[in-house]
Amino acid sequence: MNIKSLYIIKRETGLCMYHKDFTDAIFDPDLISSFISAMTSFFDEANQSISSRARAFEGTDYKILVEFGEWTIGALSASMDDEILRDKLRRLIEIFEEQFNLLRWVDIDLAVYSRYEKHVIDELLLDQVKPDSVIRQKLNWDLYVKNPEVDSFLKLLPETISVREAAEFLEIPLEVAMNIVANAIWEKAVVLTNPVRPEDIYQTTSLERTEKVIDGVSPETTAALSELDGETPLAIAAEKVKTRDLRRFLDEIAMLAEKDAVERVSEAQATLVQHSSVLQEILSNCARLLGNKMTRNIFVESRNALMDTYTWLSFVDLEEDIDVVVRSSLSSAATKGKILPDILSDGLRALMQFITKRISILIGSEPTNTIISKVMHELKQVYPKISQNVQWNQLTM
């Protein structure tokens, strides 16, 4: 999720009330705000439809996402369009309209930039910073950084260090370190990279490849590209091609990602794959105790009970005996980021809760908890990080 710029535009006048460039400035803010305002008005007029609204503009390597508030338009330039970014943009618009409501009627100086900065950092930058993220200081950062906290933070650290190591070194809480790093990114003092982890899920972008050998990539990694189907974690893909050096494999994947030969799946897709794995394991273990037919009944009854709240659960089904299958409509929406990961994890967690409840009615809570413990233990062995994303305590009886 590479965010480039943010613009908050007054709808009536097309005036840019706030903008921030996270990378090098691409557009003149007044120019882009006038363009967006004009284009959205044009599409509204042309379609004569209240519900039809221009929502995105696309360039070669960027997209401008547009969301509408009551009296403002928010525009976010990013490398991809997904529901998470749109959700953040909508929240930012809401906060802006609430905080600077006076600007709807009059044009006065409300110190917008200084007062709104924290919300933008919290919404767009903070969740990019993970404990394992690596920060690399830019050249001559000390010449332009104004934030004293960031200044003292970076001065004490080596040029390249992970966030967790920085917090340990400076003996400050991890959350504080993450906050300071977010501010450092805001000040463009550091470059943040998230290392490739074994439990990450990637997919191959170049489906037709003429050369059998890729420069700088080992034969095992090249062979593993066919395993990167958007559903298989890297550790499993490496195991399938019998990779000897996992670290090198991950580094090569990072290199291929920079070349756009592979891409990390959206967070929604990763959530869907992870939770589906857990669901599959629970159902498989249940089937060993209760048989396939009763397990299938449990699944269907649990899913039907949740359909009113999570209509998309109808696209999660069982094939053959008890093989969990996600229909293409849902997996496509997850891949494209059209559905939020939180909604997916909520729905699948609720489904698993309903299933475990029904299992415990039939065989008692102790064997049910044994199943959950077994699944958790097995998942932790294979995907240590993924197992942290699942709320196991909510599944136990």
Added chain:
Amino acid sequence: MYRQMKKQHAPFLVLGILIPLGSVIGIVSGNQDIMSMLVAGTTFLTAWVVAGISLTSHLVDGGSADDRFESMHSRIAIALLFFAIAESAAIITGSLYVLDAYQLAIGVVLLIGILLWVEGTLHYLYTANTVLYFSEKYLVIPLILVFSTLPYLGGLVYILLTGSIVCNYLLIVIPIEIALTAILVSQLIIGYHFRKGYLGIPVILSFIGTVLLLVRMIAWCFVIPQFSSPILQLTGAIAYWVIGLSLLLVKSGSERIRTIT
């Protein structure tokens, strides 16, 4: 539990009334022949109705070879069919002079049914152990067979040493009793783990039915050498009914989860 049972199970419930009723009438009549006829008729009917309902409930749906749960219940249903055949044979031959050859033939039929039953049960137990971890996987079946055989080894040694012959079909009855004991041990293990769930009830019922069958087998060899004697038949009828009821309750588990809100 009665809510979960369907209308087609009504004959089964009727049998539950018929068995004690027939027995009481027979006993009250004071006439040995009438009592024998009533008990024989009730047992015959119970065995075949229970076998029929169990087979239609558990065998028709089929299921994959990996599904040990369904497999086990299918085998129990088939075992009930063999019991029904054995009862029929016992009633027919019971009117003739009691010959060991007939008792042996009945024993062979019973043994086939019970071996199917114990095979299904042990396979299920092995699979359940992969989830519930009550023993090392390679020890599950050997341990159960050892515990099941031990009680009979002592008796067998005594019989061999003293040279006393209890019945000529001992070679058939002993394996039957070992197999039934193995089933009982397995049911105890499964029943213990499922004791707080709905499926604990059918396991307990199945355990009771199996105990009655084991008592019948022991009495058949050591006390009453005629399979078709009224007291043995009555024991059998109650056992079949209870086991059949447990199979029906397992099937009704799906209805149970449907009622959860």
